[in-house]
Amino acid sequence: MSRRFNRYFTSNNSSSTMPSSADPALRKVFDQFREPGDPEDTMTVNGVMKFLPAIGVGLEEETVLVLAEALKAPTMGEFTREGFVEGWKALNCDTLEKMRAKVPTLRASFTNDETTFKKVYLFTYNFARSPNQRSLQMDTAIEYWKLLFTHRFQKNLGDWIEFLETEYKKSIAKDTWNCMYDFVQFADKDPELRSYDVDGAWPSILDDFVQFSRRKNGTEPPPQEEMDTS
Incomplete structure (x- = not known):
């Protein structure tokens, strides 16, 4: 910081x-x-x-x-x-x-x-953003995520940063920042992200991250068998 x-x-x-x-x-x-x-x-x-x-x-x-x-x-x-x-x-x-x-x-x-943490987390996006910029620079977002997630998201934070730096490579929109609050709570309960639904309501950046994490860690779910319609 x-x-x-x-x-x-x-x-x-x-x-x-x-x-x-x-x-x-x-x-x-x-x-x-x-x-x-x-x-x-x-x-x-x-x-x-x-x-x-x-x-x-x-x-x-x-x-x-x-x-x-x-x-x-x-x-x-x-x-x-x-x-x-x-x-x-x-x-x-x-x-x-x-x-x-x-x-x-x-x-x-x-x-x-948790009330304090959520208020601080949501506040930080505008606080950290440079004046007159609509989104948060990726390297700045990473530094603040490291600071904010010191006591949570520990098993996935390294993969998240690697994904951002090697594959995403873009600035961070406010919707992405805000959704990360809920995603971190989800990931803390399911660190291997096995129950994550890529066809659900999560933003596409998190879909891409989960697929990245599953490939890297060998936790991709087996393909669903097609139903026998005969």
Whole structure:
């Protein structure tokens, strides 16, 4: 992740759990890490790379994505003042000390809470995509899939990356990214993909991948015998 940048912990509602009196303190923290040349009400990459270690978040860990989703970061290496203030208020944090104390909960939520993971996963597509590009570059998608799927899809991730790099060789559409959430859940229950139906409702890229994986691993199902109609 540093190469590019170098239970939903509270309920995800529009109202903050901290009073508006927390706003000045959070704006002060935000301004503490902004660079002098940053656009108004924006913290750019240098400030973000100082802020994350200050609250105990490593630049290459998946907690970066959890935090980016919670603070509604518009893109890699950037926070807006509004997203920063409202996000931390929703997490009941208005000081660096409280933020540091919240990080273990955020870290655990990525692994242990499926609602959080799904929100973070779906959020990451637009977060990782370059501005003005309709799709996500394949190499970028691969890096984020490695990060997101650290604790799942482990038996198929290597084959998936090999398939993308050697056969697919295209950018990743949003529909493909979103469908991978459901496919990973399916593959974790059936790592050999024996029950996958290539004539089902999955997108064609996943049909192609399953056929690739079956050929590579020798798990192709035997051809169905034709029914005797005599």
